[in-house]
Amino acid sequence: MATVALRSTAGKWVMVSAILASAMAFIDSTALNVVLPSLQKSLQATGADLFWILNAYLLMLASLILIGGSLGDRLGRKKVFMAGIFIFICGSAACGLSPGVTFLIVFRIIQGIGGALMIPGSLSLISSSINEQERGKAIGTWSAFTTVVTMGGPILGGALGDAGLWRYIFFINVPIGIAALVMLWFKVKESRDEGSGHALDFPGAIAIALGLALVTFGFLRIPAVGLANWQVYTTLSVGVLLLVAFVVIEAKSKHPMVPLHLFANATFSGANLLSFFLYAGLGAGMLFLSLNLVQVQGYSQLQSGLTFLPFTIMMISLARFAGTLADKYGPRLLLIIGPAAAGTGLLILSFIKQTNGPSDYWTSFFPGVIVFGLGMSFTVAPLTTAVMGSVSDHFSGTASGVNNAVTRIANVFANAIFGALAVLFFTGALQHKLADVKLKPQYQQEALAQAADLGNAKVPANIQSSNKAVIEKYYHESFIAAYANIMRISAALGFLGALMAVIFVKNSAVKKE
Template sequence: MSTVSLRSTAGRWVVTSSILASAMAFIDGTALNVALPSLQRSLHASGAELFWVLNAYMLMLAALILLGGTLGDRLGRRHIFMTGIMIFIAGSAACGLAGTVTMLIIFRMVQGIGGALMIPGSLSLISSAIDEAERGKAIGTWSSVTTLVTIGGPILGGALADAGLWRYIFFINIPIGIITLLCLWWKVAEQEIPADAPPQDYPGAVLIVGGLALLNFGFLRVPVSGFDSLAAYGSILAGALLLAGFVITEQRSRHPMLPLHLFKNRTFTGANLLTFFLYAGLSGSMLFLSLNMVQMQGYSQLESGLSFLPFTLLMVFLARLAGSLADKYGPRWFLIIGPFLAGTGMLLMALVGQTTGPSSYWTTFFPGIMVLGMGMTITVAPLTATVMGCVSSQLSGTASGVNNAVTRIAGVFAVAVFGALAVLFFAGSMQPALQELPLTAAQKAAAMAQTANLGDAAVPQGLPHQQQQLVAQLYHQHFIRSYGKIMAMCGGLGWLGSLMAWIFIKSQKSERRI
C-alpha cells in the first residue's frame, strides 16, 4: 500500500479508524480511575483488588503489545488490528456483565489481550500509510482526538459512576468497536505482507507476562506482608529473574519480539526512557489525584472528572500544532521542555493540602493541572513522531509496539509501586499518631488495619464518638500527606524524563534510521 495524503479520502479513513480504536483502548483506564469508589462499593472489593482491576488490563497490554506489533508487521496490520478490536469488544462486554471483582479482573485481562493486538496497529497504519511530510500532523491529529477521549474519560466515568452505571464504561466500547470494524473492512486496504514471515517469539511473551505479573503481585503484597515475607520478596525476586531471562532470550532469539538492536539508535533509546519516566509519573499522579479528590476533598466523581477538562482542552487545541512545529523545527526542545513542565505541574499539585472542596478548585488543583496539561501537550505528538521516525516503515509496527509497551509497563509499575508506597507511607504516618490517642491496643490495631484501604479507610466500629472523629481526622490528614509524597515522586519522574531528552535526543538527521 503506497502512502497517501492526509487530506485524501483514503488518508482520512486511515486516521479515523485508528482514532476510534485507540479511543476504546485509552478510555477505560482514565474513566475507571474516577469510578473506582463506585466499583468498590458495588463489588465489595478491597484496596488491593482495585489496583488489580487497573493492572490486570495494563499487565496484559504491556506484556503482549510487543507481540501485537510484530504480528502486524508479519501477518498484515489491518488483519491483526481487526482481530484485536474483536477481542477487545468481547472482553468489554464480559467486564460489563462481571458479577464479582475476580471475574472483572479476569475479563480485564481479556481486554488487555485485545488491546495488545489493536493499539500498535493504529499508529503503524498512520506511519506507513500517510506521506512522511504530513506524518507529524497526522499523529498530532490522532493525539489530540484520542486525548479528548482519554482525558475526557474521567468526565464520562464520573457521570456514570455517580448515576450507579459504572458498567457502561465497558459497554460503550461495543458500538465504537463495531463502527471501527466496518470502517476498516470497507475503506482501508491491507498492506503488503512479507512472503517469508518468521515465527513468533512465544517464549519471550511467556517470560515477560510472568515477570511483570510476579513483580506486580509482589509489590501489591508488600503493604500486607512486608518485604521479608516469602510471598512478597520471593515474588519480586522471581519476577526480576524472569525479566532478566526475557532480555537474554531476546538477545539470543533469531526472531525476537523485542529487537534489542533498535536500542543502538541513541534517539530511540532516549525517547523510550523519556516515555517510561514521564508516563510512570503521569499514571501515578492521575490515579492518586482522583482518589484524593473523591475520597478526601469532597468532590463527586463527576466533579473529579470535570477537573481534568483544562488538560483536555489544551491537548485538543494545541497537540496538532505541537506536532507540526516539531516537524518543522525538530523535536528536541519540545521533549525537554514538555516533561519538565509536566513534572512541575505534578509538584504543584503535591503542595495542595486539605481544601474546602470543588469551590476552591481554581486556587488549589487548577494551576497544577494547567501546567501538567501544557507539558503533556508539548510532548505527546513530538515524542510519538520521534519514535516512529527512528525506524524504517517496515519496522514501524515493532517500534510502535515497543514504545506503547514502555508506556504500559510504566503504568503497571506506577500502580504497583506507588500503590505499595502509598500504603506504607500512610501506615507509617498513622502509627505514631494513633499512639497518642487513648485507645486500646485492639482498637489501634483495627485502625491500622484500615490503612490498607487508603482513602477508603473506615473508622473501626465501637469507638466513642469523639474518638471516631479524631481517627477520621487522622485518616484525612495522613492520607493527604501520603498523597503529597507520591505526587512529589511523580513530579520527579517527569523531570527525569526531561533529563533523558537532554542527554539522548539530538538532531534525528544526524542519526541513520534502523
C-alpha cells in the same frame, strides 16, 4: 498492497474504523480512573484490589502489544485488528457484568489481550493503507480525533460514577466496537507484510509477560505481608530473572520482538528512558489526584473528571505547535523543558492539604494542573519525533511499538510500586496519629487495617462514637500525607525524564522530515 488517498471513500472508512476502535480503548482507560471510588464502594474493593484492576489490563497490554503488531504484519492487519476489537468488547461486556473484584480482574485480563491486538493495529492499518504522501497527515488526524474523544472520558466517567452506573464505562465499548467491526468487515481491505515470513518471538513474549506479572504481584503483596515474606522475595527474584532472560532471548533471537541494536542509539535509548520515567509519574500522579479529589476533598466524580479538562484542552491546542517547533529546531530543548515543567506541576499539586471542595479549585488544584498540562503539551509530540526520527525508516514501526510498550510498562510499575508505597505511607502516618487516641490494642489494629483501603478507609463499627470523628479526620490527614509523598516522587520522575534528555538526546541524531 495498493494504498489509497486519505480523502477517498476507502481512505475515510479506514480512518473512521481506526479512530472508533482507538477511541474505545482511550475512553476506557481515562474514564476508569475517575470511577474507581464508585467501583471501590460498590464491590468493597481494597486499595490493592484497585491497583490489580488497573494492572491486570495494563500488564497484558504491555506484555503482548509488540507481538500483537507482529501478528498483524504476518496474518493480516485487518484480521488481527478485528480479532482484537472482538476480544476487547467481549472482555468489556464481561467486566460490566462482574459480580465481584476477582471476576473483574480476570475479565480485565481478557480486555488487555484484546487491546494488545487492537491498539497497534489501528496505526498499522493507517500506515499501510494510506498513501505515503498523506500518511503523516492521516496519523495527525487520528491523533487529533482520538485526543478530542479521550477528553470526554473523565467527564463521562464522572457522570456515570455519580449516578451509580460505573458498569456502563465498560458497556459503552460494545456498540462502538460493533460499529468498528461492521465498517472493517464491509469497507476496508486486508493488508499484510508480504515479506514477513519469519517466526514470531514467542519465548520473548512469554518471558516478559511472566516477568512483569511476577514483579507486579511481588510489589502488590508488600503492604499485606511485608517485604521479608517469601511470597514477596520469591516472586520479585523470579520476575527479575525472567526480565533478564528476556534480554538474553532478544539478543540471541533471529527475529526478536525488540531488536536490541536499536538501543545502541543514545537518542533512541534516552527518549525511551524519558518515556518510562515521565509516564510512570504521569500515571501515578493522575491516579492519586483522582482518588484525593473524590475520597478526601469532597468532589463528585463528575467534578473530578472536569478538573482534567484544562489539561486536555492544552494538549489539543499546543501539541501541534510543539511538534512544529521540534521539526524546526529539534526536540532536545523541548524534551528538557517539557518534563521539567510537568514535574513542577506535580510538585505544586503535592503541597495541597485539605480544602473546602470544588469552591477552592481555582486557588488549589488549578495552578498545578495548568503547569503540569503545559509540560505534557510540549513533550508528547517532540518525544514522538525523537523516537521515530532516531531510527531508520525500516525500523519506524518497531520503534513506535517499543515506545508504546515502554509507556505501558511504566504504568504497570507505577501502579504496582506506588500502590504499595501509598499503603505504607498511609499506615505510617496513621499509626503516628492514632498514638494520641486512647484505644484498646485490638481496636487500634482494626483501625490500622483500614489503611489498605486508602481514601475509602472507614472507621470500624465497634469503636466508640466519641472517637469516630477524630479517627475519620486522621484517615483524611493520613491519606493526604501519603498523596503528598506519591506526588513528590512522581515529580522527581518528571525531573529525571528531563535529565535523560539532557544526557542522551541529540538533535543531530534525529532526522528531519
